[in-house]
Amino acid sequence: MLASCLGMTTIQYDPFSAEVRENPLPIYKRLRDESPVHYMPEYDAWAISRFQDIWDLSSRTDLSAARGTTPAQLLTKDQPVSAMINLMDPPDHTQLRSAIRKCFLPKNVRAVEPLARQLANDLLDAVSGQAEFDAINDFAARLSVTVACTAIGLPVEDGPQLTKLVQRFFSHDPDAGGMTDAGLAALGELNAYCEDMVKARRRSAPDSTDAIDAVLRFEPSGGGLSDVDAASHVTMLIIGGSETFPKVFASGLLRLWEHPEQRARLAEDPSGIDDAFNEILRYDMPTQFLGRTVVSDFQLHGETLRAGQPVIFLYASANRDEREFEDPDVFDIARKPARILSFGAGNHACLGTHVARMEGRVCFGAVLERFPEYELDLEKSVRLRTEFVQGFASLPLRIR
Numbered sequence: 001m002l003a004s005c006l007g008m009t010t011i012q013y014d015p016f017s018a019e020v021r022e023n024p025l026p027i028y029k030r031l032r033d034e035s036p037v038h039y040m041p042e043y044d045a046w047a048i049s050r051f052q053d054i055w056d057l058s059s060r061t062d063l064s065a066a067r068g069t070t071p072a073q074l075l076t077k078d079q080p081v082s083a084m085i086n087l088m089d090p091p092d093h094t095q096l097r098s099a100i101r102k103c104f105l106p107k108n109v110r111a112v113e114p115l116a117r118q119l120a121n122d123l124l125d126a127v128s129g130q131a132e133f134d135a136i137n138d139f140a141a142r143l144s145v146t147v148a149c150t151a152i153g154l155p156v157e158d159g160p161q162l163t164k165l166v167q168r169f170f171s172h173d174p175d176a177g178g179m180t181d182a183g184l185a186a187l188g189e190l191n192a193y194c195e196d197m198v199k200a201r202r203r204s205a206p207d208s209t210d211a212i213d214a215v216l217r218f219e220p221s222g223g224g225l226s227d228v229d230a231a232s233h234v235t236m237l238i239i240g241g242s243e244t245f246p247k248v249f250a251s252g253l254l255r256l257w258e259h260p261e262q263r264a265r266l267a268e269d270p271s272g273i274d275d276a277f278n279e280i281l282r283y284d285m286p287t288q289f290l291g292r293t294v295v296s297d298f299q300l301h302g303e304t305l306r307a308g309q310p311v312i313f314l315y316a317s318a319n320r321d322e323r324e325f326e327d328p329d330v331f332d333i334a335r336k337p338a339r340i341l342s343f344g345a346g347n348h349a350c351l352g353t354h355v356a357r358m359e360g361r362v363c364f365g366a367v368l369e370r371f372p373e374y375e376l377d378l379e380k381s382v383r384l385r386t387e388f389v390q391g392f393a394s395l396p397l398r399i400r
Contacts, residue, residue, distance in 0.1 A: 005030035015387035028317035037303040043075045049317040051324035058346030063292035074291045074310035078179040083229035083238040092220045099214040108352045120366040133399040145217040148241030153210030165190045195231035247391030251284035267372035268385035276333035277360035281342035282319045286391040315341045
């Protein structure tokens with residue numbers, strides 16, 4: 001790890017270090033207090049840790065997403081930059097985002113909610129006779145990928161296959177962090193699947209309003225969208241729609257189990273689930289950071305960020321910023337913050353915000369109704385601790 005100095009204090013921060021991957025929160029606090037614009041010489045990149053800074057930078061036009069947003073793209077350069085909606089700048093990004101966003105508006109999400117509720121009940125029916133079940137792989141992951149396939153326009157029966165590919169993509173090197181060859185291969189398989197779906201959709205040309213059709217109708221400024229590029233956009237929608245929610249859900253189950261009085265309050269009055277889900281999102285955001293590349297030099301907190309340098313936004317740090325939240329390290333389901341950064345901000349804010357909130361309402365409501373005094377088996381759980389994503393890959397839930 002390399003050092004950044006402020007006064008007499010030396011801070012060491014490398015997102016790939018074992019210390020940071022094990023528990024990044026103590027270092028995030030030091031960065032916020034002592035080095036809010038932190039230079040990482042090994043990557044010639046900057047880490048931004050305070051809430052307001054990230055909120056403001058998310059809307060700046062002198063930062064570009066077109067050179068990558070993930071650590072594997074910006075820092076290690078292991079993952080190539082492809083035609084994905086999150087790797088675009090205006091005006092093409094604005095145009096495509098506007099088209100896809102229509103598929104995820106509240107009215108469309110409300111239309112999918114009955115399906116999600118029925119599926120949640122069916123999945124819990126299937127495990128109700130067991131002593132325990134996996135809250136992720138038996139429940140949340142299956143529900144989220146089914147909802148994602150429905151919204152995107154993919155066969156629901158392909159959901160389990162897609163979940164396995166996405167999970168392989170996110171499985172990083174346990175010793176050094178970072179992408180693995182198996183993860184990159186899974187991304188290739190996922191892209192190939194989506195390319196087949198895109199070609200089939202072009203041949204059938206149905207009159208639909210799902211996300212695949214929105215992508216196929218998009219005409220970038222540089223010319224028509226190829227099958228490969230269209231598939232890459234669909235791949236991003238699958239990853240975004242199926243991977244994050246199960247980890248948020250598992251973290252929420254953990255925090256409610258750790259705070260039984262808050263869990264009992266929710267079980268008795270489910271109307272508080274929306275606020276509770278917001279707190280879960282703030283308290284345990286799975287995605288540690290995403291980034292941009294500086295287009296033209298600018299200054300922040302006395303540091304000069306130069307064109308060509310990557311900048312990473314430490315969202316999980318910002319959501320614990322004392323400058324934004326009172327007692328940020330306290331888990332409180334009654335908290336009603338004016339804003340959080342769990343869905344990003346600015347032009348690249350998450351398209352699936354309304355879907356995620358609906359899934360949270362459905363899944364927590366279903367589990368708390370049936371199993372209000374559930375127990376967790378943390379010894380048998382599997383937890384991911386990478387530079388990019390933190391959270392559970394498996395969480396056994398015991399049914400009382």
